[in-house]
Amino acid sequence: MDVGESLDYAAVGLLEQVARYGIAFVFGNVLLEQLGLPIPALPTLIVAGALAARGDLSAPLALLVAVAASLIADLLWFALGRRQGYRVLRVLCRVSLSPDSCVNQTEQFFTRYGLASLLFAKFVPGFSTVAPPLAGASAASVAAFLAWDAGGALLWAGSGFAAGAIFHRAVDDVLDVLASFGSGALVFVGVGLVLFVLWKWAQRRRFYRMLRMARISPQEVSDAIARGESPVILDVRSPQARLADPRRIPGARALELAGLEAGLADLPRDREIVLYCT
Numbered sequence: 591m592d593v594g595e596s597l598d599y600a601a602v603g604l605l606e607q608v609a610r611y612g613i614a615f616v617f618g619n620v621l622l623e624q625l626g627l628p629i630p631a632l633p634t635l636i637v638a639g640a641l642a643a644r645g646d647l648s649a650p651l652a653l654l655v656a657v658a659a660s661l662i663a664d665l666l667w668f669a670l671g672r673r674q675g676y677r678v679l680r681v682l683c684r685v686s687l688s689p690d691s692c693v694n695q696t697e698q699f700f701t702r703y704g705l706a707s708l709l710f711a712k713f714v715p716g717f718s719t720v721a722p723p724l725a726g727a728s729a730a731s732v733a734a735f736l737a738w739d740a741g742g743a744l745l746w747a748g749s750g751f752a753a754g755a756i757f758h759r760a761v762d763d764v765l766d767v768l769a770s771f772g773s774g775a776l777v778f779v780g781v782g783l784v785l786f787v788l789w790k791w792a793q794r795r796r797f798y799r800m801l802r803m804a805r806i807s808p809q810e811v812s813d814a815i816a817r818g819e820s821p822v823i824l825d826v827r828s829p830q831a832r833l834a835d836p837r838r839i840p841g842a843r844a845l846e847l848a849g850l851e852a853g854l855a856d857l858p859r860d861r862e863i864v865l866y867c868t
Contacts, residue, residue: 624663639754660743664722671726678723708738712746821862
């Protein structure tokens with residue numbers, strides 16, 4: 591067997607492996623992404639749709655497996671949210687690659703649309719993992735959560751499969767190119783994933799450096815009050831967060847982020863202004 595024949599054999603073998611283990615790979619990829627790992631599952635769903643279009647994969651089974659994997663992960667987060675409340679959100683956003691938008695965006699969506707937001711949660715970056723524990727923290731019923739979440743998972747996974755099926759010829763071309771690299775394709779994908787994570791990590795570090803510049807600890811606030819400095823304390827948590835945890839720092843004023851600019855205009859300029867949120 592010469593070198594050319596070896597490459598052809600490797601290419602065919604790679605495609606055969608993708609087709610053979612496609613169902614398990616779809617399940618694992620979707621489960622890991624929905625658990626919070628930075629491993630995008632949509633490309634896998636598109637490839638699975640392309641393989642299904644040419645008869646190498648069972649589309650109904652793959653779609654069922656993708657929805658099941660999503661529900662398993664989401665039910666786990668839902669249960670944790672119901673048990674731990676907003677503490678789960680704090681943990682999630684602490685490890686998130688986009689901590690600056692983690693809580694704020696998800697609460698805005700959930701407050702506005704309620705459980706119906708689960709229909710499009712998986713299409714919104716940062717919302718997919720945080721929405722289930724947020725639903726649990728809001729004391730939503732399990733049946734209602736499952737109904738909306740299953741609909742969202744079906745819509746999300748189905749759109750990936752549909753895109754792969756419609757553009758399966760283009761996807762086939764990409765697979766052929768990757769197959770021509772043999773094991774090098776895995777290295778290429780792995781390097782791309784590592785670069786993506788490093789980029790998001792760099793964004794995260796910049797955000798925390800900016801946050802530390804303007805941060806004040808609870809003890810420092812308490813000391814300022816004890817000294818009679820009377821700082822203006824603003825509770826800028828969302829209505830959903832205040833409903834889940836009605837406790838408030840004594841003397842704090844509730845202020846919606848949507849009206850923050852107008853609210854700040856009426857505040858005194860000769861006193862320290864402290865904002866706190868979830």
